[in-house]
Amino acid sequence: MDKGALQGLLRERRALIAPEEYGLTRPSRQGRRAPGLTQAQMDQLLHRAYGTYNRLETGSYPNPPEELLRDVARILAFNEHDWTLLWLYTLHRDPPTCLHPRSGTEVRGAWQDVVEGMSHVAYITDQSWRLVTYNRAFADIFPGRRVPSNTMRWMLLEPEAREILMGWSEYWLPMVLPQLRAGIAALPGDETLLAIEKDVLADPEAGPLYESGGHSYIHPDGDERPLNHTLLGPGWVSLCTAEPLSSPRARLMIMVFRPGKERRHAGPSILRAT
Structure with missing residues (x-):
């Protein structure tokens, strides 16, 4: 636990929240008063015993539960960056899930220029x-540049x-199905993914493979697969995947x-800093 960094993060964010936002009042006693919510008010809003929040902010709460961290982040209006820092400073690992459900559905506008x-x-x-x-090169893959709404x-x-996805049953289907399964495991209430799963189960080729469990595979980063390009003909694509850090579970x-026809590699399979 990085106690100094954790204390600085929580104090700074707590000072930005006016008690009045939660129907509370500022302490009326004499003496210096720090801005924002008090630690006692945090306990009140968290519905926790007196001193619980103080233990967290001072780094005296080993292995705080996710529920407590999530409640603190909600009260202090954390964004996804703050949420990640909270986990890194307390448990030295990334959070298991997003803080805000919408985070995986929104991407900052600058990414359009990048793409x-x-x-x-x-x-x-x-x-x-x-x-x-998407960019024009992506649209060129499809007949009439009719891009799908859901890939x-x-x-x-x-x-x-x-x-278009050459060798679909060998190179694509066994690798994509586990991605769907992993996506639903991470977002069990996602209506879009559940609707896709329902239709996959009804498909005579995809359904049985999906039900069997298939491969242990969750992302295509680094793969090379055959593709029949609408304009350029048959070839191979090297797949590279990244995640916009402010939009967890979105993917570039x-x-x-x-x-x-021949599979080709553009360079060394592994790159390292020199």
């Missing part, structure tokens, strides 16, 4: 694989995908396409 400025195929999907933004649904269920996908 449009790339020469390789590039696009961003949200936590439910709904398409957020997960398209990859698993659209007949067109089984032509970059596909480096190389035409030709």
